[in-house]
Amino acid sequence: MTATVSPAGSAAGETAPDVSSRDVGANEVSQRLLASAARLSRNAMTEVDWDAPMDPAQYGCSPEWSTLYGTDYWAELTVEQQVTLTRHEFASIMNVGIWFEMILQEMVIRDQYLGNYHDPEFQFALTEVADECRHSIMFAKASAKMVGKSYHPSKKVGRLGKMFMRTSKDEVAYAGILVAEEILDVFQRGCMRDERVLPFIREINEIHVLEESRHMKFAREEVREAMKKVGPVRRQCSAFYIAAAAGFIFTSLVRPQAYADAGLDVERAVREAKSNEHFASMVRAGCAHLMEFLDEAGLLTKPAARIYRKVNML
Template sequence: MTVIADNTVAQDGTQPQGAVADSRLDQGPQEVSDRLIASAARLSRNAMTEVDWDEPLDPTKYGCSPEWCTLYGTDLWNSLDEKQQIELTKHETASVASNGIWFEMILQEMVLRDQYLGEYHSPEFQWSLIEIADECRHSLMFAKGSEKLVGTSYRPSKLVGFLGQGFKLLARKEVAYAGILVAEEVLDVLQRGCMNDDRVLPFVRTINEIHVLEESRHMKFAREEVRESLKGVGWLRRQISALIIAIAGFVIVGSLHSPQAYVNAGLDRKQAMAARQKNAHFHSMMRGSCQHLMEFLDSVGLLTRPAAYWYRRAHIL
């Protein structure tokens, strides 16, 4: 595989896990946008035609790799038979997808607002429209995927929904784009870990592959916007922004796996939540896979000591 300049991969459209963006060729959002527009024209996918939405579910296949289940390796997980384990992974995958829709809607609103009175002829504006269109298609893909997997969907709590309203209303510049980046990177981690696993349902693997491919471009753009927004920024603003982004990341990560998913999978809510909170295996998987995200935040001065506290609470540092 040969990595191309926009951080996608020429052969299969993915980037290697843990890769840190190389900014040596980056000259700013306009130049990056030009490359991303060209990449989207070559590599964009269509889940409505690529996924067989009518194919019956194989009862022996998981919704995600077992190792990426929040309860994997716990006594509770080991007490379940394989059928129950499979059912749990289906509900967890539906929860991650559903809450992905929630944040993608926040993302779309923030990007639209950022470009509301932008330079409409510019590559940056044109790429932003492509990104919004991508996110609309991803949300539809996730919605249909959740319906097929478990026949239901999950939403964040009312409190988190309220906080999300505030974030999309108030977040600007590096706070908005770094918040987008954290959410997209964590979702990318969960999907990348399952998309090549033959134990996982084929249609779920295809969804993950499409999303990982197209989000690699979105994350490239977000990283460049963060770098651009932080040029010449003073110490105090950087400290405040870093803390807001970290708290937002903590809330987002904590919302991906809904407690109701455990209930719908036939587990006791309190028992499952307690096991998840103490699951060192899952926490280790998340920390290792988010290393490149933490390296980027550190490189732009957004991994401050107060911010690191919240990332550790979210088990991604």
């Protein structure tokens, strides 16, 4: 059976966080998110069958979400090569996801340092950090099972990530968190109901999408709160900084080494992936909701929009 691939919107059967669009204020939203986390949090260590054999015919992600799907290179690959490629691509995406989840954990902890421990906002922030720790372990185990190796961003991007982690606060920190989470969410929503994909990958996608929906709601509320005191100059600077970070994250998701490990010609694969209009259109559709929010928050300025267009997020 082939699942319908939907690049945007809620997946069938997903349970949304118990948060109304009418909720305002970080503590009000956090109180509802804490209740949602208590009811709906899941544990991949016990829920996923990590010892189950992998069907050699099943993909690492929906073929339509491969960076090469629709290109001449994709058409030349055997089905077996296509399966191998998607497994390495998604392993790379998960590993780079671990990298930026570690960044966001430090930013959240720093933001809540000496916070009001009795406030729901503080308590949900730590709940989010705990979730992200579990997600990172989940991604590490999944990539180890699927391809048996790790992928990392380039040294340059790794250094820039440290700088972003140490200098970002308020609207930059939380919008950066939101953008990173939304980017990964786009890929996972497109694959989590597709029966062509390995069952354990579908399951971790479902777990991550469910729990990240709470994190994204929290980040959006933190951005709204922070933007209340932001002037026009700071708004322009913040918008550009967030977009620049998003560009580096997005272009780092599928590492060139993933193509090499899948047995492909790296130079050709990178070249065709960059010019792949099918993939670009899937990403733009998936990021539409994120762009709407950034525009609403005043963070989709013209310079920022140019960056998002360059990486096909807008």
